[in-house]
Each structure stands twice: as C-alpha cells, then as structure tokens.
Amino acid sequence: MTDMIDILKRGPVIPVIVIDRLSDALPLASALVEGGLKVLEVTLRTSVAIEAVSQIKQAFPDVAVGTGTVTDMSTLRASIEVGADFMVSPGVTSSLLRAAVAEGVNLLPGASTPSEAMHLLEEGYLCQKFFPAEAAGGIEMLKALAGPLPQITFCPTGGISLESADRYLELANVACVGGTWMLNKKMIEKKDWSGIKKLAQQASMVGTTNNDS
Numbered sequence: 001m002t003d004m005i006d007i008l009k010r011g012p013v014i015p016v017i018v019i020d021r022l023s024d025a026l027p028l029a030s031a032l033v034e035g036g037l038k039v040l041e042v043t044l045r046t047s048v049a050i051e052a053v054s055q056i057k058q059a060f061p062d063v064a065v066g067t068g069t070v071t072d073m074s075t076l077r078a079s080i081e082v083g084a085d086f087m088v089s090p091g092v093t094s095s096l097l098r099a100a101v102a103e104g105v106n107l108l109p110g111a112s113t114p115s116e117a118m119h120l121l122e123e124g125y126l127c128q129k130f131f132p133a134e135a136a137g138g139i140e141m142l143k144a145l146a147g148p149l150p151q152i153t154f155c156p157t158g159g160i161s162l163e164s165a166d167r168y169l170e171l172a173n174v175a176c177v178g179g180t181w182m183l184n185k186k187m188i189e190k191k192d193w194s195g196i197k198k199l200a201q202q203a204s205m206v207g208t209t210n211n212d213s
C-alpha cells in the first residue's frame, strides 16, 4: 500500500467529487485525469458513489482513487470493500481511528484545532486534512500550527479556490489542497467535459512557478 504522504505529494490538488449520476463517473474522472490531476476523492454522499469509485478504479489503475465523507464504520467498510486507495474524513471518532489502524488502510483524518491535531498525532497520523480550512482560520492558522507541530503535513480543504490554492501551497506544512472549484456544477449538468478538463488543467498547475492564470 502506498503511504498517505506519497499520495498527497502526487499532485497539488485533490478534487472533492460528488457524483449524482453514475453515468457521469467515467467521463468526469477522465476529464480530471486528462487535465493532469493524479488523485481523486469521491465523496460517499450519494447512493451511486461506491459504484462510481469501483468503475473509476478499474478504468484508471494508475490514479489514486479515494473516498471522502467517511464518517462512520459503514462508510469505512464500504471504502475498504471497494478497494479505495485512501479514505478522507472531515473529523474523527475513536472507532474510525482504531478501525483504520486495525485494517491497515490509509485514512486522512480531519482536524481543525491544535488539540485535534495533537490527538491524531498521538494516534500516529502525521498526515491530516485541515477542515474546514477557510472557516477554521486558513493560512494564518496553518502557519500558527507549524510552530509547535511542524511534523504534521496537512491537506487543507474547505472554501479553497484557484486563487487561494497557490498561497496555501507555499506553506511548508501543506502537501496539497482539496477542493471542488474545478467541478463546476453547470458544466457537469451539461456534460461539458472539455470545460471540466480545462478547469482541471488550471488546478493541476497551481503551486508551480509562472502560474498567472
């Protein structure tokens, strides 16, 4: 199994995908991957999400495909059964942490305060999702956490845009950011996959030099 840190370092942006129509799963994933994104997170918020993860994993074996909104044992078990490469949780519960360790799976647990981050560190989680990033203090909060807790690598998610992603990625304790800005709802509704691909291309370039777009 690839370590969580290696997954986070694969690309600057993890798209947080909500799939309502199963028929969108493959063309949407294809647009994101062709746009240069190498890690995909499919939230388990819709009834078709698990089948979508299964289809995407089969079609794109080189892409790290994870599940999001893993909030309890049933979403964790479903993620394990479908072979998700990683699982993302907006926060944590003791049973989720214990189960992820027992099953030996990659869980990216959410934290938004020093105490939550320290609790996760104590359980061995060096990679954490900083959620909800903007609402919980954004860049200033991450800079403050880097002082006493420099060993934690974060994937900030929540309220991040193409414009703010660059500034997050400049921080030493940020490996990548998560977001939905490249998943324009109207484009998905109209099956405008070339439009999504262009947004993914922009997203895959954030954090690189000469990114003026």
Ligand SMILES: O=C(O)C(=O)C[C@H](O)[C@H](O)COP(=O)(O)O
Pocket (backbone or CB within 6 Å): 016, 043, 068, 069, 070, 088, 089, 090, 131, 157, 158, 159, 160, 178, 179, 180, 181
């Ligand atoms: O579903 C989950 O597990 C979540 O934790 C929520 C996501 O991280 C946000 O949906 C990010 O959405 P934006 O703020 O639009 O970038």
